[in-house]
């Protein structure tokens with residue numbers, strides 16, 4: 001389920017007219033279905049959203065560009081990469097984007113330009129409106145952990161019997177700690 005532009009769902013659109021003389025603040029909650037990449041991940045089961053996406057934006061015209069600073073947050077459920085149990089985490093990140101009027105002819109896509117090493121991105125726009133959805137979508141997706149962990153001390157699954165070690169100790173002799181222990185003993189013997 002996705003909103004498409006044809007339906008007139010302008011959930012996060014900046015009208016240049018509105019920021020000509022003053023900055024504009026937007027604070028809103030947007031359903032995850034409005035974000036294409038995020039919806040794709042939800043659809044494939046990589047992440048579950050347990051809240052709408054909260055977006056706070058401050059936009060202003062500045063020199064030859066539009067400066068958009070903002071914050072995006074949402075509650076997500078992720079499968080822990082170690083113990084496979086689902087856990088909840090809050091995604092919360094701030095961002096700063098610069099929108100610059102596209103120089104190329106209609107239909108030719110400008111590339112995003114990395115302005116420096118500090119994550120500043122210049123995004124091209126055309127026309128009199130800027131749809132902020134694609135960039136905010138990217139901000140959320142970038143913030144999702146590549147290797148989700150339910151906690152730093154997650155003990156994961158037993159490599160021999162598959163028991164959930166966070167729940168109970170299974171009693172198996174597991175290769176990794178056993179190896180570390182014998183190395184330590186060898187050292188003691190040699191000294």
Ligand SMILES: [Zn+2]
Pocket residue numbers: 080081082083084085149150151154155156
């Ligand atoms: Zn875990």
Ligand SMILES: [Zn+2]
Pocket residue numbers: 158159160161162163170171172
């Ligand atoms: Zn075991």
